[in-house]
């Protein structure tokens with residue numbers, strides 16, 4: 001079947017197309033060139049005057065894994081505010097802060113998203129992450145495996161094993177957990193919390209291992225680079241949420257010595273200590289450092305006002321923040337000599353000085369970082385806000401008048417502490433397309449997603465241009481996933497199953513010798529039972545695995 | 556005849572995965588690392604291999620069609636048991652969504668003690684590998700741990716080596732409430748567990764006093780539930796001076812009204828200890844026969860644990876009103892679907908309602924169900940996934956033999972498909 005999307009205004013930064021009228025042809029799920037000679041169109045969509053982009057990709061969203069399910073279990077009262085009934089096409093579920101898996105897929109698709117990546121896959125919990133993502137319809141998905149507080153890595157470092165040993169272990173873990181990237185959360189801090197340390201600065205030693213976060217960042221960033229993994233080490237830094245952590249973040253950027261590194265939800269790591277409340281914006285300094293250091297990419301982790309729930313691997317910082325829980329209930333867990341987690345419900349209030357300034361810091365960051373290829377649009381769903389608030393966030397970025405109107409309503413002291421009102425920048429459609437499509441696909445290393453040129457999978461979103469960008473982005477006219485029309489006028493009209501994106505870097509099989517011994521002596525599972533096989537993802541006939549090339553691979 | 560090694564168990568809840576099982580045709584024998592829970596569960600013989608409708612053997616297709624017909628015109632079907640693997644639960648929830656049913660896990664009344672505490676105030680918990688490598692003091696509340704999980708001590712406390720405990724045999728074990736039924740808790744060096752015995756129903760008072768003592772509040776009473784307050788004072792000090800204390804309980808063993816308040820007091824006490832410059836964690840025991848699996852899958856599919864109804868087209872959770880037994884007794888339910896793929900003794904409650912049983916082969920009934928479909932057991936007859944007690948770890952279950960029995964997912968998906976064309980909520 002040949003489909004033609006006719007006459008739309010195309011924003012495809014991957015091909016350098018910026019708002020040109022173009023026809024797009026779809027065959028067998030992929031975008032194809034205009035056929036040569038005579039041909040028959042089976043189905044045509046007249047897109048004259050419409051805006052066409054590839055399907056959006058959320059490169060950091062907590063959509064699969066144990067802590068998300070703890071968050072769900074913790075908040076029945078939140079679900080009751082947003083029940084979702086089944087239809088003849090869709091399953092029932094719940095929405096708002098931490099939606100059920102099926103509703104996650106539908107609501108992402110209804111905003112024009114066709115892929116989401118879970119950034120905190122604990123190796124020991126990776127099965128759950130994949131099983132939950134396996135129940136998210138329509139979207140493609142993938143995960144970054146969490147390392148850095150696992151005792152095995154810290155033992156390797158204490159034993160002064162060489163970088164090759166680290167690389168083998170990282171590659172093996174990526175295979176076992178079926179990952180496309182590697183993340184580190186509060187490097188070594190989750191481990192230190194188990195030894196009763198309550199904070200861990202960049203150069204502070206783990207009480208048991210003597211290893212510092214700086215050491216961990218360096219070996220992991222090196223491993224990711226040397227293994228040829230496209231996505232740079234994904235870093236949730238030290239001291240999340242601590243006033244003054246801007247300096248930690250700047251030191252982290254300097255300390256990585258030019259290695260590729262992605263700093264996630266940087267808003268939570270951009271705080272100074274100035275002013276009457278000893279809490280100020282560090283966005284300008286952080287943005288300057290990002291602009292200068294081309295090896296660094298970031299996503300923002302914007303907060304938006306309202307009820308949500310924070311679910312993080314950072315048990316140390318979540319425990320420290322539990323007094324802010326609203327409603328007042330929270331969970332932390334130490335997990336399997338592997339990692340940890342903390343779940344704390346949050347209500348961000350525009351009349352709270354701190355929350356209001358957090359909101360402004362996120363927006364300052366978006367607007368002061370120059371290169372849209374190195375910054376990504378996230379709320380760290382659900383930690384800063386549920387993903388369903390993205391259209392609102394896009395309007396804040398694209399519409400200065402709207403932004404300043406909202407700014408004028410937040411806590412007055414926070415208004416005084418931000419330069420936001422004076423920032424004139426408004427994001428363009430092309431810049432939005434870079435942040436949410438082409439840039440994200442490039443960062444993750446998805447070889448045939450995030451673009452509209454021939455050969456790409458036909459993940460396509462069509463919007464009606466509207467000066468109210470929130471209205472425009474919350475209700476696409478059409479969304480195609482792998483060429484299948486899944487959304488019309490912002491409602492799901494059909495569903496399908498996306499694929500799971502992974503990479504499979506090489507490792508020396510002898511790495512399993514040390515690991516088997518370690519598993520037998522200290523862990524609770526046999527090594528063979530730990531590794532996730534491909535068929536665990538594919539056996540139900542719905543899932544599939546797509547392996548992406550490594551840097552240096554011949555295409 | 557083959558021997559299969561490193562077999563994981565879905566039965567004991569503590570994720571033992573070192574069993575060796577001898578497979579001879581369809582008969583299984585646990586030849587290494589069995590226990591009183593796992594061995595009989597693996598060795599249970601297959602009896603029925605064909606489905607029955609009204610007591611007569613029929614094809615699987617005919618049984619599925621009959622089940623769909625029974626469900627077609629129901630107002631409030633109840634799906635009880637809910638004891639299967641992840642794929643089985645996925646299919647079960649799809650069927651519940653389609654048929655506007657109530658789902659309720661067989662162990663939920665016990666688990667409710669944990670859920671109510673979790674949903675009201677939360678907790679700080681840990682998992683088995685952390686216990687194995689860090690725990691220096693284990694407090695067991697109201698539970699005969701070795702009866703619950705016979706190999707718990709061997710695997711997670713008396714392990715020869717631990718990364719962060721110098722001498723594992725020096726670990727301290729203390730029972731509060733119920734005394735142990737055997738000696739598994741006795742350390743390899745001969746040190747017996749300390750036992751502060753009280754009646755189970757006195758635990759609310761005992762735990763309240765213990766938490767007060769941890770917080771340093773004065774207690775005038777000299778004894779509570781038969782335990783000297785001075786002993787509880789010593790226990791409180793031990794918890795505060797332990798490096799990594801662990802407090803464990805089986806929610807179902809706290810079999811008295813409002814036991815969720817006991818779980819909550821324990822969990823809040825653990826939080827208090829973590830504010831006193833040391834670490835302490837809870838370790839709720841569960842994970843038997845698919846109970847954690849049911850709640851996990853229902854959690855991500857609906858937002859809620861089991862005991863959730865779909866009667867209005869969307870999931871609604873009520874840990875009391877959606878009790879399957881209550882709905883059967885009150886006459887509100889009009890059909891019972893009973894799903895239990897693990898235990899032949901876990902038969903449906905007595906009912907005069909139309910009854911569909913999707914059960915482990917070997918189940919026998921005092922009253923023949925309208926439809927009985929024998930299914931394979933996850934981890935024996937087909938591969939699958941099951942959650943361990945600590946909820947984080949899903950174990951990969953192996954297929955050990957070719958029995959030809961369908962999986963729960965096969966059967967429930969087929970019934971859901973048969974209903975698909977006909978039902979609107």
Ligand SMILES: [Zn+2]
Pocket residue numbers: 060062119264265380383
């Ligand atoms: Zn995150």
